[in-house]
Amino acid sequence: MPSIEFKHVDFSYVDNKESYLALEDINARIEDGEFLCLIGHSGCGKSTMLNLLAGLSMPSKGEVLIDGKPVEGPGLDRSIVFQNYSLFPWQTAVKNVMFTLMKAHKELTKDEARERALELLDQVNVKSAANRYPFQLSGGMRQRVAIARALAIDAPVMLLDEPFGALDPMIRGKLQKLLVDLWQQSCCKTAVFVTHDIDEALILADRIAFMGQRHIIKTFDLPRDRVRDASSLYDNKEVRAIKDEVLELFEQTAQDEEDE
DSSP, rough: OOOOEEEEEEEEHHHHHTEEEEEEEEEEEEEETTTEEEEEEETHHHHHHHHHTTTTSOSSEEEEEEETTEEOOOOEEEEEEEETTTOOOTTTTTHHHHHHHHOTTOOOOOOHHHHHHHHHHHHHTTTTTTTTOGSSSOOHHHHHHHHHHHHTOOOOOEEHHHHHHHHOOOHHHHHHHHHHHHHHTTTOEEEEEESSSHHHHHOOOOOEEEETEEEEEEEEEETTTOOSTTTGGGGHHHHHHHHHHHHHHHHHHHHHHHOO
């Protein structure tokens, strides 16, 4: 699995002909097979970092590297899951997954792609809805199809931008568990997950990077032997201490923004 590096990365965007600095001198490394959660207030730069990794944006300064090579655009070495599902509305669930399979694995025949797509939909527990269109699916089911489509690429890096943010707590918990199980079954792909939910980050991550405006303030290593389940997560004193510190950072950075 590849490692990821941000080296002195700045990113600015232009709005109404004015330039705004969104990231400033970001230096970070994500290790092979690590699950990193980026957490912080809305607008702090989390999704911008993910877009740079995805190759959807380019740094204004510095470099983003995957396995030592600069990111120069989107690529099949990265799969992406967004909050808005990003499914083709005119295609059924199975055809959405088939489309990605045939783009990523051109050697597959149509029959082979369909068989593999059904296997992936089964893996995310939505095979029974294979022939339904996105508008016929619940939000949780649509997100499962989006995850299946990301798995279809079989990329070594998974990028996830608040994929469960619009879901109710029960469905969100089920998909968090599903994601952890899939990540572990895949021999731990390198994963970067954007969230503003502390509990979600504590359940999913090996390491949490807390972002203030434009930069990473602090990182936290989670105990590898903890239970990745909300019902018993806080039996671990170290996890409780990390949550308390992250909450303090949320309060501190909210005050800093008000002072600006």
